[in-house]
Amino acid sequence: MSFDDWYRQDRLPHIYCAGCGNGTIINCTLAAVDQMGWKKDDTVFVSGIGCSSRAPGYIVTDSLHTTHGRAIAFATGVKLANPDLHVIVFTGDGDLAAIGGNHFIHGCRRNIDLTVVCMNNQIYGMTGGQGSPTTPKGCLSSTTPAGCAEMPFDLCELAIAAGANYVSRWTSYHVKELEKAVKVGLETPGFSFIEALVQCPTAFGRRNKFRQVADHVEYLRAHSLLKAKSDRLLAEGKPIPEDMFVVGELARRNRPALGVKP
Amino acid sequence: MKLAIDETRCKGCNLCTKVCPYKIFKEGKKPNRRGIVVPELDRPERCTNCRLQHLYGRTLCGVCQLTCPDQAIDWIEEKPYELKKVAIEY
């Protein structure tokens, strides 16, 4: 068995643009799911709307491709109706943090037993590159042609503050680490949130001076600050460079959870 | 085992050329029938997984396959299986 067995081979190649990071994140998620030894009939993938949210359509299990922002709400229904099912949500930064922001925080608050994988390309990819709540300050998008003037959401901080049991962040460069993080998320009862920063060459990279796909992936690698290193900097009272983001396991705890298999 | 790129899936993003520790994937030169420049393989028998997957009974390394956004990289069985002398530079 390998992650490839979870793909609907007749639906590939998928519609993502050349070099889109979403495909990598689906690979890593399915590789983790594959190691759990779950039956395909007991596993359900749920998503909202967006490029990232098209992922479940390429997977052999039952899936729900729902309305924009509502993936976690639908997934909550599936899980509570049948706690025996393993429910995994694919979502995008716009889907999760803009229109779906309230479902996200309340999913974390309820600590419902889901694993949510967010492909954060820091843009609305599907609709032509509008700025999202995670577009970094200064970045160009079709709605921020002079550079985004707002501060972005830190999705992981949000999930931790709202009560999720497991939170980690990696990028499309860190494939092995991401696979392991998703696996821990799948094993942890309660709400598990995994943020994967990804390249979107078409809507984000093109506007933000990443001429080659690999240039953006290299940027993600170079601006990742390992959790241990960031803890060390904080302990020494040194500043965390402003353009870096922390990667690694950011929370793992055991708060009371909802919908856990009895 | 033999490393192979599925030309019907590859979209020519060249991410595989960046991740392999042995630099087995090289940027291609000519577009194929679909107009995509698929990477070329440089002595693929050096790949850890080609050499050792059967011995260990699991995928070794496999970073290129996980990274490929288009599910285009796989290993195919070679029949008959031939032992090859492989030079690995560390």
Ligand SMILES: Cc1ncc(C[n+]2csc(CCOP(=O)(O)OP(=O)(O)O)c2C)c(N)n1
């Ligand atoms: C209710 C509703 N509002 C707006 C839209 C238009 N819409 C479709 S996808 C999308 C943004 C998707 O962004 P994100 O979730 O980041 O996904 P990406 O395409 O970047 O992966 C929007 C606004 C919609 N489909 N439904």
Ligand code: SF4
């Ligand atoms: S627009 Fe961006 S996110 Fe959507 S498929 Fe293309 S590269 Fe991927």
Ligand code: SF4
């Ligand atoms: S990573 Fe995959 S799609 Fe991209 S060039 Fe290599 S084989 Fe082709």
Ligand code: SF4
């Ligand atoms: S499995 Fe590892 S060694 Fe083999 S081709 Fe892929 S990246 Fe290179």
Ligand SMILES: [Mg+2]
């Ligand atoms: Mg997005």
